[in-house]
Amino acid sequence: MNDKDFKILFSQEKIEKRIKILAQEIDEKYGDQPLTFICVLKGAVVFYVKLLEYLKNKNVELDFVQVKSYEGTETTGQVKFVKDTSLDLENKIVILVEDIIDTGITAKFLYEHFLTKKPKDLLMCSLLQKPDKLQVDLKLPTLIGFNIPNKFIIGFGLDLDERYRNLNDILVLKD
Numbered sequence: 168m169n170d171k172d173f174k175i176l177f178s179q180e181k182i183e184k185r186i187k188i189l190a191q192e193i194d195e196k197y198g199d200q201p202l203t204f205i206c207v208l209k210g211a212v213v214f215y216v217k218l219l220e221y222l223k224n225k226n227v228e229l230d231f232v233q234v235k236s237y238e239g240t241e242t243t244g245q246v247k248f249v250k251d252t253s254l255d256l257e258n259k260i261v262i263l264v265e266d267i268i269d270t271g272i273t274a275k276f277l278y279e280h281f282l283t284k285k286p287k288d289l290l291m292c293s294l295l296q297k298p299d300k301l302q303v304d305l306k307l308p309t310l311i312g313f314n315i316p317n318k319f320i321i322g323f324g325l326d327l328d329e330r331y332r333n334l335n336d337i338l339v340l341k342d
């Protein structure tokens with residue numbers, strides 16, 4: 168695959184505007200209550216940092232988890248923890264920060280796992296979702312930045328075989 172096979176889907180400016188609105192929605196939903204933000208590494212890290220920039224005055228606790236399911240551009244269908252959280256989440260408001268919900272297998276796995284930790288509230292906040300690719304029954308509260316077509320994307324944290332995460336914009340694979 169060549170770099171020229173991609174074109175811009177969302178500019179950095181457009182992404183950041185949308186993230187600001189997501190931050191406002193979180194702010195309105197939870198007010199002054201303490202929040203625990205869990206970043207799903209590695210893809211969500213750029214989104215996570217930006218979202219937290221817009222939530223500077225909040226009382227927050229931060230952690231990172233890492234899961235693995237993808238090889239190249241395809242999911243293997245099996246999700247595994249590379250790193251779980253060590254925080255006690257009982258009775259806390261937990262916000263899982265994801266880069267993208269594709270088949271939904273990862274989101275469902277994470278949601279069910281974090282429910283067992285008895286949080287007061289559990290919300291999945293994903294920058295992107297490909298609604299046409301959803302394979303599982305995702306009955307979970309979600310905040311989504313953008314719904315996108317069923318195409319492979321890179322940039323703003325998202326990778327293709329660990330490359331391109333540092334691109335400022337989100338690029339989509341051309342037809």
Ligand code: IMP
Binds near residue numbers: 270319320
């Ligand atoms: P799911 O389990 O199929 O929903 O996949 C979720 C994970 O796959 C995301 O957290 C991403 O890391 C990765 N992923 C899914 N679609 C893309 C894509 O278009 N580009 C890069 N990574 C993707």
Ligand code: MG
Binds near residue numbers: 208210237
């Ligand atoms: Mg990923």
